Amino acid sequence: xxxxxxxxxxxxxxxxxxxxxxxxxxxxxxxxxxxxxxxxxxxxxxxxxxxxxxxxxxxxxxxxxxxxxxxxxxxxxxxxxxxxxxxxxxxxxxxxxxxxxxxxxxxxxxxxxxxxxxxxxxxxxxxxxxxxxxxxxxxxxxxxxxxxxxxxxxxxxxxxxxxxxxxxxxxxxxxxxxxxxxxxxxxxxxxxxxxxxxxxxxxxxxxxxxxxxxxxxxxxxxxxxxxxxxxxxxxxxxxxxxxxxxxxxxxxxxxxxxxxxxxxxxxxxxxxxxxxxxxxxxxxxxxxxxxxxxxxxxxxxxxxxxxxxxxxxxxxxxxxxxxxxxxxxxxxxxxxxxxxxxxxxxxxxx
Amino acid sequence: xxxxxxxxxxxxxxxxxxxxxxxxxxxxxxxxxxxxxxxxxxxxxxxxxxxxxxxxxxxxxxxxxxxxxxxxxxxxxxxxxxxxxxxxxxxxxxxxxxxxxxxxxxxxxxxxxxxxxxxxxxxxxxxxxxxxxxxxxxxxxxxxxxxxxxxxxxxxxxxxxxxxxxxxxxxxxxxxxxxxxxxxxxxxxxxxxxxxxxxxxxxxxxxxxxxxxxxxxxxxxxxxxxxxxxxxxxxxxxxxxxxxxxxxxxxxxxxxxxxxxxxxxxxxxxxxxxxxxxxxxxxxxxxxxxxxxxxxxxxxxxxxxxxxxxxxxxxxxxxxxxxxxxxxxxxxxxxxxxxxxxxxxxxxxx
DNA sequence: TTGTAAGCGTTATCAA
DNA sequence: TTGATAACGCTTACAA
Numbered sequence: 001x002x003x004x005x006x007x008x009x010x011x012x013x014x015x016x017x018x019x020x021x022x023x024x025x026x027x028x029x030x031x032x033x034x035x036x037x038x039x040x041x042x043x044x045x046x047x048x049x050x051x052x053x054x055x056x057x058x059x060x061x062x063x064x065x066x067x068x069x070x071x072x073x074x075x076x077x078x079x080x081x082x083x084x085x086x087x088x089x090x091x092x093x094x095x096x097x098x099x100x101x102x103x104x105x106x107x108x109x110x111x112x113x114x115x116x117x118x119x120x121x122x123x124x125x126x127x128x129x130x131x132x133x134x135x136x137x138x139x140x141x142x143x144x145x146x147x148x149x150x151x152x153x154x155x156x157x158x159x160x161x162x163x164x165x166x167x168x169x170x171x172x173x174x175x176x177x178x179x180x181x182x183x184x185x186x187x188x189x190x191x192x193x194x195x196x197x198x199x200x201x202x203x204x205x206x207x208x209x210x211x212x213x214x215x216x217x218x219x220x221x222x223x224x225x226x227x228x229x230x231x232x233x234x235x236x237x238x239x240x241x242x243x244x245x246x247x248x249x250x251x252x253x254x255x256x257x258x259x260x261x262x263x264x265x266x267x268x269x270x271x272x273x274x275x276x277x278x279x280x281x282x283x284x285x286x287x288x289x290x291x292x293x294x295x296x297x298x299x300x301x302x303x304x305x306x307x308x309x310x311x312x313x314x315x316x317x318x319x320x321x322x323x324x325x326x327x328x329x330x331x332x333x334x335x336x337x338x339x340x341x342x343x344x345x346x347x348x349x350x
Numbered sequence: 351x352x353x354x355x356x357x358x359x360x361x362x363x364x365x366x367x368x369x370x371x372x373x374x375x376x377x378x379x380x381x382x383x384x385x386x387x388x389x390x391x392x393x394x395x396x397x398x399x400x401x402x403x404x405x406x407x408x409x410x411x412x413x414x415x416x417x418x419x420x421x422x423x424x425x426x427x428x429x430x431x432x433x434x435x436x437x438x439x440x441x442x443x444x445x446x447x448x449x450x451x452x453x454x455x456x457x458x459x460x461x462x463x464x465x466x467x468x469x470x471x472x473x474x475x476x477x478x479x480x481x482x483x484x485x486x487x488x489x490x491x492x493x494x495x496x497x498x499x500x501x502x503x504x505x506x507x508x509x510x511x512x513x514x515x516x517x518x519x520x521x522x523x524x525x526x527x528x529x530x531x532x533x534x535x536x537x538x539x540x541x542x543x544x545x546x547x548x549x550x551x552x553x554x555x556x557x558x559x560x561x562x563x564x565x566x567x568x569x570x571x572x573x574x575x576x577x578x579x580x581x582x583x584x585x586x587x588x589x590x591x592x593x594x595x596x597x598x599x600x601x602x603x604x605x606x607x608x609x610x611x612x613x614x615x616x617x618x619x620x621x622x623x624x625x626x627x628x629x630x631x632x633x634x635x636x637x638x639x640x641x642x643x644x645x646x647x648x649x650x651x652x653x654x655x656x657x658x659x660x661x662x663x664x665x666x667x668x669x670x671x672x673x674x675x676x677x678x679x680x681x682x683x684x685x686x687x688x689x690x691x692x693x694x695x696x697x698x699x700x
Numbered sequence: 701t702t703g704t705a706a707g708c709g710t711t712a713t714c715a716a
Numbered sequence: 717t718t719g720a721t722a723a724c725g726c727t728t729a730c731a732a
Contacts, residue, residue: 001483003725014703019727029701044480049460050404051725054708059400069444070425070432072623078420082446091453093443094419096432103441110399112462130394133351273422277627353709364719369711377717401709404724 002043011039022047053112057135061091062300063113065104067120067142067216069096072244072272073289074119077141080293081117088301090114097123111136115300117293118142121185137303139296143186144312149303152312153296157187160285160317161194161239164267167319168237169202171326173265177210177228177235179221179245188216191241191269210235214245221245225252234264237325243268243275243284250278250324265325280323288315352393361389372397403462407485411441412650413463415454417470417492417566419446422594422622423639424469427491430643431467438651440464447473461486465650467643468492471535487653489646493536494662499653502662503646507537510635510667511544511589514617517669518587519552521676523615527560527578529571529590529599538566541591541619560585564595571595575602584614587675593618593625593634600628600674615675630673638665 008018013032021028021036022045028036039045053059062085066074078094085092093113095104097120105123108116108131118128119141132138132149140152168176178195181188196206212228214220221240228234229252240246246268253260260266260280268275271286295313302310358368363382370378371386372395389395403409412435416424428444435442443463445454447470455473458466458481468478469491482488482499490502518526528545531538546556562578564570571590578584579602590596596618600610610616610630618625618634625632645663652660 001485005725015726016704016728017702020702023727027701032701046459046461046481048404048725049456049462050400050409051708052460052727054398054400054404054710054724055726055728057708069442070428072422072425075420075422078446082420082448086448086453089453091445091457092419093445093457095441095443096428098432098436103436103439106399107441107443109396110402111396112399112403131396135351274624274627277624277629279627279629355709365710366712366720367718370718373711379717382717398709401724402711404708404726405710405712407724 001048002045003048004045006043007036007039007045010043011036059112059114060089061093061113062297063107063116064092064094065102065108065116065118065120065123066094066096067122068098069094072274073242073270075273076289077119077293080290080295081297082293084294084297084301090301096120105131108138114304115139117296117300121182121187137300139299141292141296146312151299151303151310153292153299153315155287155292155315155317157190158194158197160287160319161191161241161269162198163194164269164285164319165195165198165239166201167321168239168265168267168325169198171265173237173325174202174204175207175210175235175237176204177212177238178206179212179214179224179238179240179249181214181216181241181245183213185216188241195239207235209233212238214240214248216242216245218244218248218251221248222252223248225249226255229253229256229258234258237265237267240266240268243270243272243282246282246284246324247274247278250280250282261324261326267325271320275320276322283322283324284320286318286320288317291315351398352395353398354395356393357386357389357395360393361386409462409464410439411443411463412647413457413466414442414444415452415458415466415468415470415473416444416446417472418448419444422624423592423620425623426639427469427643430640430645431647432643434644434647434651446470455481458488464654465489467646467650471532471537487650489649491642491646496662501649501653501660503642503649503665504663505637505642505665505667507540508544508547510637510669511541511591511619512548513544513667514619514635514669515545515548515589516551517671518589518615518617518675519548519554521615523587523675524552524554525557525560525585525587526554527562527585527588528556529562529564529574529588529595531564531566531591531595533563535566538591545589557585559583560588562588564590564598566592566595568594568598568601571598572602573598575599576605579603579606579608584608587615587617590616590618593620593622593632596632596634596674597624597628600632611674611676617675621670625670626672633672633674634670636668636670638667641665 004015004018008015018036021033082092095107097104102122105127116138121142128138129147137149141154144152180192212224214224246266250260253264258264268282268284271284275282275284299310354365354368358365368386371383432442445457447454452472455477466488471492478488479497487499491504494502530542562574564574596616603610603614608614618632621634621636625634649660
C-alpha cells in the first residue's frame with residue numbers, strides 16, 4: 001500500500017506539501033501540485049481513511065443499527081435517513097444487531113461514526129446511555145428515552161394500539177387476542193398497554209390464553225397461531241404488534257382453512273410493503289417510516305451544528321383499513337407509493 | 351472523551367500497562383489490573399476503534415455496497431453474508447451507492463474495512479480494479495470480472511433469461527417484449543442477450559418497440575408499460591429483467607383493465623419476497639440470493655487466510671412457475687421462508 | 701511556497 | 717511486572 005510518504009518521496013517534496021497538494025489546498029505551486037498528483041497516480045495512491053479520521057476526529061459518516069438489516073420493515077426508514085445524510089455529504093453505514101449480545105455495539109462504543117441512529121431492541125438502554133457523548137449523539141427510534149445527547153423519534157405506540165383495538169371493538173369483536181413481540185421491546189410493551197387499555201375501556205379484560213408471543217417475526221406469528229388453532233382456542237380477532245407476525249398468522253390460518261376475516265379478523269402494525277399485497281390485504285397501523293428516518297437524521301445534523309433547540313419528536317400514525325377485518329376496504333391496489341390513505345381514518349397529534 | 355492516557359493517569363500506571371490490563375494480557379499483577387479496570391469504569395472509558403484499526407491495520411469488518419440499500423431485493427443476500435461474517439466474529443457494514451457518482455466509493459478506496467462485497471452497477475469496474483489489494487479483496491456480485499484480488503459470485507444471467515423466454519415461447523407466445531434495467535448494468539445486458547438468443551432460436555427477432563426501459567425499479571416498469579398500453583402496442587408477453595419492474599408493469603396493466611395472464615403474460619427475474627404475494631403470483635427466475643451472500647463472504651474469509659484456491663463461482667438459477675403466464679403453478683403458498691427448492695442448486699466452478 | 705515536527709489513541713517492542 | 721518509546725498514516729501549526 002502506497003502511503004502519502006511514498007508519494008512525497010517520489011515527487012521529491014515533503015509530506016506536508018504532498019498533503020496540501022493532494023487536498024487541493026492553496027499555497028502550492030501549480031508545478032509542484034502537478035508533480036505530486038502525478039506521483040500519486042503512478043503509485044495508485046489512495047488515502048487511508050482511518051488515519052484521516054483519527055487525525056481529524058471526524059468521519060463524515062453516520063451509523064444506523066437495526067435489529068435485522070434483512071427485515072422488510074426498514075426500506076422507507078433507510079430511504080428517509082439516506083436522503084438527509086446524502087444531501088449533507090455524509091455516508092450512511094448500516095449494521096444489524098443480531099442475537100442477544102450484538103457485536104455491533106462495538107461499533108457504537110468505539111465511535112467509528114459521528115453519530116448513531118438505533119432501532120434494535122436487543123441493544124440495551126444502559127449501553128446507549130454510556131456511549132452517547134457531546135460529539136457522538138444518538139437517536140433512538142424504538143424506545144422513549146431522553147438523556148444527555150440522546151433523543152428519540154417515534155410514534156405513540158400505546159395510543160396507536162389503543163385505536164386499532166378500539167376499531168376492532170367498534171366493529172363488534174369482543175374476543176380479541178394479542179400477538180406480541182419480545183418482552184424487552186418497549187414498542188411491544190406500549191402496544192400491549194394500548195391493547196389492554198382499549199379492552200378495559202369496554203369493560204373487557206386481557207385473557208392470558210390469547211396473548212401470544214411471536215418475536216416480531218413471521219415464523220413466530222405462524223407458529224403461535226398454529227398452536228392456538230390446534231387447541232381450538234382461537235379468538236374472534238387478533239391484534240398483532242407487527243405486520244410480519246400478522247402475515248405469519250394469516251398463513252397459519254389459511255393452512256387450516258380458517259377464513260380471514262370471516263372467522264378471525266386481523267389487524268397488524270407497521271404497514272410494511274407486503275401488507276397491501278397479501279390476501280386479504282392487511283388492515284394495519286401505518287408508521288411514517290420515511291419521516292422517522294429523515295427526522296432522525298436531521299436531528300443528528302442539527303446536533304452536529306450545536307443547535308440547542310433539538311428535542312425528541314413524536315410522529316403521527318394512521319390506521320389503514322384494508323380487508324383483514326371485514327368491512328369497507330377503502331384501500332387496495334394502486335401504485336403502493338405510500339401516497340394513498342392520507343385522507344383516510346384518523347390522523348392525530350401526540 | 352476519556353482516552354487510555356486518562357485511565358493510566360488515574361490508575362497511576364503507564365499507558366502500556368493500562369493497555370495490557372485493559373486487553374486481558376498476562377504479565378500484569380492482579381492488583382494493578384484491578385486498579386486500571388476501576389479507573390476505566392470510573393471514567394467510562396471506551397477504546398477508540400479508529401485508533402486501534404490504524405495501529406493494527408485490521409478492522410474486523412467487512413463492507414457490503416448495494417445500489418440501493420432500501421430495495422426489497424436484498425434481504426436474503428444480506429442474511430447469507432451476515433451468517434458467515436457473524437460466525438467469523440466480524441461485523442458487516444452495509445452502504446448504498448446512490449446516484450451517478452456514489453459517495454460510497456470513498457469507503458472502498460479508503461479501506462475502512464478488511465474486504466468488500468459489491469452489488470451496485472453504478473460503481474465502475476475501473477474503480478473496483480484500482481481499489482483491490484492483496485489485503486483488501488473484493489467480491490463482485492453484479493458483473494463478471496476476474497483480476498488480482500477480485501472475484502465474482504453470480505448466476506449465468508444469459509442462460510437464465512434464455513430459459514425464461516424459452517418457456518414463454520414453448521407456451522406459444524410469440525410477441526414477447528423486454529422490460530430492462532440500466533444499460534450500464536452487466537446483469538441487464540446479459541439478460542437481454544438471453545432474451546435475444548431465445549427469440550433467435552425460434553427464428554424471431556427483437557422488436558425495438560417492445561424493448562422497454564424501467565431502470566430496475568417498480569415505478570419504471572409501471573411507466574414504461576403504461577405508455578406502451580396507451581399506444582396500444584402491447585405484446586402478448588413481457589419478460590422483465592427484474593421482479594420490481596414486473597410488478598410495476600402488472601399494476602399498469604391492472605389499471606387499464608388488462609388481464610394478466612389472459613391478455614398479457616409476465617415473467618420476472620429475482621424472485622423477491624413479493625413475487626409470491628402479488629396477484630396473479632409472479633412467474634420468475636429465482637436467484638439463490640442467500641447462497642450468493644454466504645458464498646461471497648466465505649470467499650472473503652478464505653482470502654483472509656491466504657487460501658490460494660479461491661475462484662469465482664457461478665450458481666444455478668431456477669424458473670419458478672406461478673400464475674402470471676397461465677398454466678401449472680407448481681410452487682406457491684408455503685411459508686415463503688426461502689427454503690423451498692434449496693435441494694435444487696448446484697455449484698459450478700468457472 | 702515549502703519543510704519540520706507535533707499529535708490523533710492505540711498497540712507492540714524492548715529495557716528496566 | 718512495569719514503563720519509555722516508537723510506530724500506524726494522516727493533518728496542521730509554525731518555521732524557514
